[in-house]
Amino acid sequence: MQRTSTTSTPLNEVQLMLLRLFSRPMTKSDTEAIRKMLLDYYETLLQQEVDKVMEGKGIVREDFDRLLNEDKRSR
Numbered sequence: 800m801q802r803t804s805t806t807s808t809p810l811n812e813v814q815l816m817l818l819r820l821f822s823r824p825m826t827k828s829d830t831e832a833i834r835k836m837l838l839d840y841y842e843t844l845l846q847q848e849v850d851k852v853m854e855g856k857g858i859v860r861e862d863f864d865r866l867l868n869e870d871k872r873s874r
Contacts, residue, residue: 810818821833853859 825833
């Protein structure tokens with residue numbers, strides 16, 4: 800008989816705080832507002848990371864525009 804191991808990862812401080820904060824009844828609109836807020840937050844972090852990588856590699860918006868136009872011409 801094969802045994803499967805169930806390893807649980809402890810929750811970090813943010814996860815614990817969110818569980819405590821959200822342990823009360825919420826309306827659907829509350830849930831959607833929180834979801835949107837978290838998505839906006841992570842979108843901002845992602846955009847900052849993309850901007851940092853682009854700057855580090857010397858990539859500018861015009862590079863993307865040029866590549867898009869080249870793709871259209873090759874069809």
